Amino acid sequence: MEVTEPLKWEHEVVLDQLRTFEKALDEADWNGVRDTLRFFDERLLLHRRKEEEILFPALGRHIGTEGGPIACMLHEHQDEREKIERIRSAMARGTGHPETLKEVRGAGGYILGLLRNHIAKENQILYPLAEDTLSVEEKGRIEEGMNAIGFCWQKGDLQASAHCPW
Numbered sequence: 001m002e003v004t005e006p007l008k009w010e011h012e013v014v015l016d017q018l019r020t021f022e023k024a025l026d027e028a029d030w031n032g033v034r035d036t037l038r039f040f041d042e043r044l045l046l047h048r049r050k051e052e053e054i055l056f057p058a059l060g061r062h063i064g065t066e067g068g069p070i071a072c073m074l075h076e077h078q079d080e081r082e083k084i085e086r087i088r089s090a091m092a093r094g095t096g097h098p099e100t101l102k103e104v105r106g107a108g109g110y111i112l113g114l115l116r117n118h119i120a121k122e123n124q125i126l127y128p129l130a131e132d133t134l135s136v137e138e139k140g141r142i143e144e145g146m147n148a149i150g151f152c153w154q155k156g157d158l159q160a161s162a163h164c165p166w
């Protein structure tokens, strides 16, 4: 199995959640939006941590982290965090406020585009590069580090089980 394979399964879980999020934005379903925020806080966070704390530093020792694909991915993670925060602060003003729906749809739509694009770039460019570049020993350490952080699906998670082998 490739060392980035579990990260690709996580991407499928994230893409599932984005479909739910898109529907919630269309229907102004605030509970659906809140569920997605919780997913971002509790589960997407684990995915980002495995990239930022484990995979990117290891790959960065070969290809550098200033400029290039890793800098680009880190920049997009930051952009994503800012837009999530924008949704949270708009909602804190009250979902009945006339501007709230507009702002949440604006930032939410941005996140949908950003994350879908970001996932495609990682799957197609960054992860294959990591597979080609990292040594067997490095991959072993990465696997250990990622397992210690944990994964963004939960046992019995129906959405996830379609994508994950256990």
Ligand SMILES: [Fe+2]
Pocket: 007, 011, 047, 051, 119, 122
């Ligand atoms: Fe990712």
